[in-house]
Amino acid sequence: MRSPGGMKTALAGVAVAALLGIPAQAQNEDYRVYVSNEYNADVSVIDPATNTVMATLPISGRPGEVRPRGVAVSPDGRTVYISVSDFNPQVETPEDKIVAIDVETNEILSEFRAGGNPERLAVSPDGEEVWASLEALAQGAGYKVEDGSEIARFPVGVEAEGVAVSPDGRWVYVTAEATHSVTVIDAENLSVVTHRLVGNRPRVVEFSNDGTRAYVTAEIGGTVSVIDTQDHTVIDTINLGLDSRPVEIAVAPEGDRLYVAGGGTSAVYVIDTEENEVIATIREQMGRRPWGIAISPDGSRVYTANGLSDSVSVIDTETLSVIDNIAVGRGAHSAIVGRIPNEG
Amino acid sequence: MKADRISRLALLSPALASLATAAPAQDGSAPFLDWTVEESRAFGLEMIASRLTLADHFAPPFDEELVEQLEAAAGPLLARFGGTLAERDAQLAEELAAALAEMAEAAEEGEDPSAAAAEAASLLARAREVVLDQEVREAPAFKAAVLVDLLLAEGGVAEGYEEAVEEVWEYPSGWTTLQRVDLLWAEIQSLATEEHRGDAEEMLAALHALYPDAGPPGSVVGWNPEEAEAPAQRLAGIVESVVGADLFPGRDFARLAAHLAETTGASCAAYEVGDDAIGVEAIIAVHDLYEGELAATAGLFAPEAHAEAQELFPTLAELGEDDDDEGEEEGEDDEAEDGEQTEESDTAPADPSAHAAACAALSETLSDIGSALGG
Numbered sequence: 021m022r023s024p025g026g027m028k029t030a031l032a033g034v035a036v037a038a039l040l041g042i043p044a045q046a047q048n049e050d051y052r053v054y055v056s057n058e059y060n061a062d063v064s065v066i067d068p069a070t071n072t073v074m075a076t077l078p079i080s081g082r083p084g085e086v087r088p089r090g091v092a093v094s095p096d097g098r099t100v101y102i103s104v105s106d107f108n109p110q111v112e113t114p115e116d117k118i119v120a121i122d123v124e125t126n127e128i129l130s131e132f133r134a135g136g137n138p139e140r141l142a143v144s145p146d147g148e149e150v151w152a153s154l155e156a157l158a159q160g161a162g163y164k165v166e167d168g169s170e171i172a173r174f175p176v177g178v179e180a181e182g183v184a185v186s187p188d189g190r191w192v193y194v195t196a197e198a199t200h201s202v203t204v205i206d207a208e209n210l211s212v213v214t215h216r217l218v219g220n221r222p223r224v225v226e227f228s229n230d231g232t233r234a235y236v237t238a239e240i241g242g243t244v245s246v247i248d249t250q251d252h253t254v255i256d257t258i259n260l261g262l263d264s265r266p267v268e269i270a271v272a273p274e275g276d277r278l279y280v281a282g283g284g285t286s287a288v289y290v291i292d293t294e295e296n297e298v299i300a301t302i303r304e305q306m307g308r309r310p311w312g313i314a315i316s317p318d319g320s321r322v323y324t325a326n327g328l329s330d331s332v333s334v335i336d337t338e339t340l341s342v343i344d345n346i347a348v349g350r351g352a353h354s355a356i357v358g359r360i361p362n363e364g
Numbered sequence: 365m366k367a368d369r370i371s372r373l374a375l376l377s378p379a380l381a382s383l384a385t386a387a388p389a390q391d392g393s394a395p396f397l398d399w400t401v402e403e404s405r406a407f408g409l410e411m412i413a414s415r416l417t418l419a420d421h422f423a424p425p426f427d428e429e430l431v432e433q434l435e436a437a438a439g440p441l442l443a444r445f446g447g448t449l450a451e452r453d454a455q456l457a458e459e460l461a462a463a464l465a466e467m468a469e470a471a472e473e474g475e476d477p478s479a480a481a482a483e484a485a486s487l488l489a490r491a492r493e494v495v496l497d498q499e500v501r502e503a504p505a506f507k508a509a510v511l512v513d514l515l516l517a518e519g520g521v522a523e524g525y526e527e528a529v530e531e532v533w534e535y536p537s538g539w540t541t542l543q544r545v546d547l548l549w550a551e552i553q554s555l556a557t558e559e560h561r562g563d564a565e566e567m568l569a570a571l572h573a574l575y576p577d578a579g580p581p582g583s584v585v586g587w588n589p590e591e592a593e594a595p596a597q598r599l600a601g602i603v604e605s606v607v608g609a610d611l612f613p614g615r616d617f618a619r620l621a622a623h624l625a626e627t628t629g630a631s632c633a634a635y636e637v638g639d640d641a642i643g644v645e646a647i648i649a650v651h652d653l654y655e656g657e658l659a660a661t662a663g664l665f666a667p668e669a670h671a672e673a674q675e676l677f678p679t680l681a682e683l684g685e686d687d688d689d690e691g692e693e694e695g696e697d698d699e700a701e702d703g704e705q706t707e708e709s710d711t712a713p714a715d716p717s718a719h720a721a722a723c724a725a726l727s728e729t730l731s732d733i734g735s736a737l738g739g
Contacts, residue, residue, distance in 0.1 A: 059588070084588060107588045108529065178660040198660040200617065215664055217737060220614045240612045262610070263601045284601045309598070327594070 049359040051316060052123060053323045054100045055332055056088040057349025063088060063102060064332075064348035065126055068321060071334055071344045075126050079104055079119060086115050089353050090140030090183075094147045094165075097317075097359025098123050101150055103138040104131075112136055118150055118163065123358030132168025134161065140224070140354075142185045142192070144207070151192050151207075153180035160194035160205055172210045176203035182224040186249060187231040193247075195222035195236055202236055202245075204252045214252055218245040223267045228293065229275040237266035237280060244269070244280060246296055256296045260289050268354060270315040270322060272337070279322045279335075281310040288313065288324060288333075290340060305342035307331040312354035325352035395509035396613040396620075396653060400627050402500050404649035406510045408444025409492050411519060412437045412464070414540035416488070419467055419481040421578050422536070425474040429533035434471045437484075438464035440682070444648055445495040447641025453494050460487040504552050505609035511548040512603060512611045514541045515596040517656070521545060525574055525592035532580035538592070539578045542571055549603075556606040564606070567599040614657035621658055621734030624650045629727040635680070635719035643723065647681040650730075658733065666736035669729050676726040680719065 052074070053066040061083035067074040079102060080086035090103035099120050106115045112135045120129040136154030138161075143150055149171060151162045158178050162171035177196025184193050185207065192205040200220050204213040219238025227234050227249070234247040242264045246256035260266055265284025272279070278291040282301075286308050290300040307326025310333065314323050322335040330352055334344040395403055415437040418430065426434070442464060450457035463484035470477035492501070500506050515521045524538020549568065553561055574592050581587070604611045613620050631646030654662075654673065662670035677683060731739075 085585075087588075107590065177664055196664075199664045200614070200661050201664055217617065217661070217665065220612065241615050262612075262615075263605050265597075265601060284598065309594070 048362060049097065049317060050362045051097070051357050051359045053314060053332065053355055053357055054091055054093075054102075054121070054123075055312065055323075055325045055348050055355045056091050056102055056353045057330075057351055058087045058089055058327070058353040059084060059351035060349030061086050061088065062349050063121070064352075066323070066332060066346060066348075068316065068323075068334075071346050073346065073348060076349065077121065077126055077128070080115070083350075087351075087353075088119075090138065090152075091312075091354045091356040092141035092143045092150065093123075093356045093358055094143050095145055096147060097357070099129065099147075099165075100356055100358045101141050101143065103134065103141050103152060105137045105139070105155075112156070118152065118168075120165070121358075124360045130168070132163060134163060136161075139181055140183050142183045144185050145187055145189045149185075149207075151183050151185055151194075153183040153194050155180050158196065160192060160203065162192070162207070174203070174205050174212050176205075176212075177201035177215065182222065182236070184225045184227050184234065186227050186234075187229065191249060191252075193225045193227075193234055193236075195225050197221050197223070197239075200238070200241075202234075202247065202252075216247065216252055216254060218247075218254060219243040219257065224269055226269040226271055226278075229271060229273070233293070235269055235271075235278060237269060239265050239267060239283070242266065242284075244278070244291065258291060258296050258298065260298060261285070264289065267311040268313040268325075270313045272315060273317065273319040277337075279313055279315060279337075281313040281324050283309045283311050283327070286310060286326075286328075288322065288335060300340045302335060302340055302342065305333070305345065307333045307345055312352065314355040314357045316357060317359060323355050323357075325355040327352050393505045393608075394610040394613075395503075395505050396611075397623055399500055399506055399509070400623070400653070401646050401649045402496060403506070403509050403513065404652055405445035405448065405495050405645065406501070406506070407513045407517065407652075408441045409488060409495070410510060410514055410544050411541075412441045412488055413485065414537065414544055415441070416467070416481040416485045417540045417543065418536055418578075419471060419477045421540075424471065424476055426471050427533055427580075429531055430536070431468075431471050433533065433537055434477070435468040438468045440648075443641070443644055443681070445491070445645060447639070447643075447645050448495045449491050450641060453491075456487060456490055456494060460484060460491055463487055504555055504607045505611075507548050507552050508603045508607040508609060509611050511545055511552070512600045514545050514548070515600050517652070520596075521571060521575075522593045522596035526589040528581060529584050529587055529589045532584070535575075535580045536578045539575045542575050545571075545599075552603070552606060556602075560602050560606050564599055564602045567595040567602065570595040571599070613653055617658060617661060617737040618734050618739030620653065621662075621730055621737055622739050624653055624658070625727045625730035625734060628723060628730055632720050632723035632727065635723045636716060638716040638719075640716075640719060643719070644681040647677065647723075647726075648683070651677050651681065651683055654730070658737070661737065662733045666733050669732045669736065672729045673726060673733065676722055676729060679722045680726065 055064040061080040063077040064073050065075040079088045088102045088104050092101045102119045104117050116135050117131050118134045119131045122129045134152045136157035138152040139155040140153050149162050159173045160176045161173040176194040177199030179197035181197050182195035192207050194203045202216045206213050218236045219241025221240040223237045223239050225236045236245040242260050242262045244258040245254050248255045263284045264282040266280045267283050268281045270279040280289040286306045288302040292299045308328035310324035310326045312325030324333045330350050332346045333342050336343045467477040467480035521538050521542045524534045527534035631643045634643035
């Protein structure tokens with residue numbers, strides 16, 4: 021992962037990256053994988069060079085009462101955000117908050133209130149806003165990163181779950197488990213545009229890198245809905261199987277593949293985004309109940325947070341096989357990649 | 365605790381009937397469509413059986429929450445199949461109703477209800493064979509559907525654990541329901557592959573670890589109310605694969621809404637002739653599926669029709685605590701929250717033609733909701 025040789029190597033890396041269509045930024049950086057451990061109330065930080073846990077960051081001194089779940093990363097990769105709540109979604113408490121972690125130092129930079137059981141997070145492309153799904157309140161809310169002030173809250177479906185901001189910053193999509201819906205929020209005009217019906221129990225939504233598509237997993241439906249972001253309509257539904265129980269999605273840097281964590285089958289489904297078809301299913305050596313999933317900046321590795329085996333599986337995306345399993349904390353929930361300048 | 369009696373009661377009221385173990389999986393079947401009302405009847409039978417276990421397991425005086433659960437056995441749970449039972453075996457229906465009422469009354473008055481519970485359990489086992497046709501009750505997909513209901517429905521395993529944070533006597537309810545799940549799993553597990561069996565048993569072990577015994581928790585500090593949901597959901601998914609049937613009704617909202625409209629429409633004939641107890645069985649089954657799968661979605665996409673449905677349901681059937689908790693959570697009409705099933709709802713129209721008209725209106729409203737959801 022690390023590339024000694026300073027500027028010359030870095031420039032060569034840029035050239036190679038350009039040939040491969042990989043963002044140049046990815047070649048000049050190291051990265052770390054952050055995994056929220058729901059039941060341990062901490063975050064495991066994985067060094068991908070050694071596939072070992074390099075740090076465990078406590079989020080609360082009350083494991084079993086306070087839980088970190090959703091994760092997101094700033095566009096520059098330097099700050100990881102964790103949504104924190106307790107186990108009593110009916111009551112808004114001081115534990116309902118968002119914690120910002122500095123990727124370089126692994127220190128907590130700041131935290132701010134996000135009332136109503138924040139479940140998942142997304143960061144705006146300018147890095148200035150964090151949007152959260154507030155599960156208990158059936159709302160989506162935006163916050164200023166700078167001071168934690170609330171930008172706006174909007175009613176969404178019941179049991180808000182997934183949230184994503186489009187690459188151009190215009191749209192915020194919020195899924196809701198109980199209403200099987202995606203709510204489209206206009207982040208510029210601060211208004212709700214529409215609600216769309218998707219598969220049963222939608223979990224996570226992710227935009228394609230070019231922003232023309234949004235992908236929504238449906239846990240009970242066993243599907244991925246494909247939404248055309250031009251008019252916010254569902255244009256395709258990818259069937260993964262009734263027992264697949266898909267949750268998180270990782271979009272490959274080139275945009276040609278989706279990697280979907282299948283919690284029901286302990287599998288990762290690989291989807292070709294041109295055909296919207298499953299082209300491979302990775303099962304062998306996978307940890308149990310993968311919910312979280314993240315991809316390395318160069319797209320060569322996929323990491324799954326496995327809630328039942330308390331582990332992270334490392335997948336080589338060229339061979340589409342599991343090459344390692346790393347023990348993390350109890351109830352591994354979500355995974356995200358943070359980036360830092362390389363040390364070369 | 366009276367553990368010796370538990371096994372006796374379990375024998376008196378076995379989970380549905382014994383299974384022809386080599387029955388094939390039923391690819392493509394959907395019990396919630398094929399046996400909508402039968403599934404609701406079976407759920408009522410199972411939940412009464414679990415309440416009887418509770419009555420036998422704990423010694424008086426009983427907590428008020430527990431008394432309410434026991435009373436529900438003689439009320440809304442019995443209403444799920446009481447009309448059919450009375451139609452097919454009036455004497456058995458009377459005896460069962462009397463035994464359940466006696467059990468509930470004893471519990472309320474702080475007396476030992478176990479003798480009445482044992483009598484009711486014996487009658488319940490007979491009632492099961494009367495109200496559920498053999499072909500249905502022995503179908504693996506049907507058993508699996510009931511098993512999933514017990515895992516995921518209100519008063520079931522996952523919900524019992526979750527609700528125990530606020531009402532600790534939901535925990536024993538979840539515990540007894542888990543014992544019923546064990547029995548049903550035992551009847552279909554021979555259809556499972558080795559891998560599925562191993563996975564299912566792991567999930568069952570996880571649930572039993574959360575429910576080590578029937579006693580309500582002394583403290584819920586540090587309690588993760590959602591902890592039973594993941595293994596319960598996973599087990600439901602495994603069971604679905606084992607029997608090769610669709611056990612999650614909400615995968616196609618429009619289809620489900622259309623089916624509920626049709627089921628409701630078919631029940632209107634019973635109301636027309638004043639046979640409300642039969643009509644009520646269908647309405648309770650429809651309401652279960654509506655509340656569980658469609659209500660929240662309809663509230664978002666067809667709010668006016670949803671509000672109309674919420675008004676019409678309680679005019680056709682008194683929907684007791686076991687049937688209407690979702691609505692309560694979502695701040696919806698809770699007109700029927702408190703009541704147990706009574707012979708006549710306070711809100712029920714006075715004459716059969718009014719019942720039939722309300723039934724027809726509900727059917728049309730559900731059809732409209734189906735259209736709004738893509739039908």
